[in-house]
Amino acid sequence: MSSKSRDAARKQREKQQEKQRRKPREVKLLGGFAAGVIGGIVATWVLDKYQQGALQATRRAEQAAKAEPVLSRQQEDHLRAQHRAHSEAAQRIVRSTIGRKLSRAQRHNAAPIVHYAAGALAGGAYGLSAEILPAVRRWYGMGFAKAVFLGGSEPLLPWLGLSRGPKVQVTPASLPAPLVFGAVLETTRRILRWLL
Numbered sequence: 283m284s285s286k287s288r289d290a291a292r293k294q295r296e297k298q299q300e301k302q303r304r305k306p307r308e309v310k311l312l313g314g315f316a317a318g319v320i321g322g323i324v325a326t327w328v329l330d331k332y333q334q335g336a337l338q339a340t341r342r343a344e345q346a347a348k349a350e351p352v353l354s355r356q357q358e359d360h361l362r363a364q365h366r367a368h369s370e371a372a373q374r375i376v377r378s379t380i381g382r383k384l385s386r387a388q389r390h391n392a393a394p395i396v397h398y399a400a401g402a403l404a405g406g407a408y409g410l411s412a413e414i415l416p417a418v419r420r421w422y423g424m425g426f427a428k429a430v431f432l433g434g435s436e437p438l439l440p441w442l443g444l445s446r447g448p449k450v451q452v453t454p455a456s457l458p459a460p461l462v463f464g465a466v467l468e469t470t471r472r473i474l475r476w477l478l
Contacts, residue, residue, distance in 0.1 A: 311413055313478040314471075318409015319402045321470035325427075326401030328466045329459060333361060368393035368400075401463075404430050409471055419468065427464030 340354045372392035373384050384392060408426050411418040418426055 310475075310478065311410060313475060314409040314413030315406050316409070317471045317474035317478060318412070318467070319406040320474055321409065321467040322401040322403065322405015323398055324470045325405060325463045325466040326398050329401075329463045330397075332462045333357070333459065337361070364397070365393050368396040372396045405467055405471075408467060412471065422465055423468030423471070424461045424464035427460040427467065430460070430463075 337354060337357045340357055341351065344351050344354055369389040369392060372395065373389055375396070376382065376384050376392075404427075408418065408423065411426070
């Protein structure tokens, strides 16, 4: 191949790359929303596994140090409060829609549904926002998740009467929770947006 043809091929590739860079990013609201919803469900599942693993690790560390189970009790209390808030939300939803109360077993079974629905809604809001405002994706979704956890769900649950106790309950395991949720949400959203 001659040097002229190589130069021409190189210039052609450069032109195509420049067109790709100049091409405006295609906004697909429905695809972004769907990717966010699925990402929210996946991130909620991973967050549940993380919280259970953190609780087990804390218990083992406390047992190894022959210390009082202070941190593991705090984590258990936090998880119980979350479950209680989700079951109370399920009770309120059912009461307002069909006008009847749930039994204790039904509330217990409905709590995970509310938990995952909340994760899906947060993910959907993120996916939609990420399509409209790319700055939302800054810090790999962790800024959005931090705002949802600390600016939304943590203080709002007690205020809405869905949780007892202080307005913001911080335990060692809950500090990185928004970061775990945000990173998994953005990773899943990116993969799904690439596929969609």
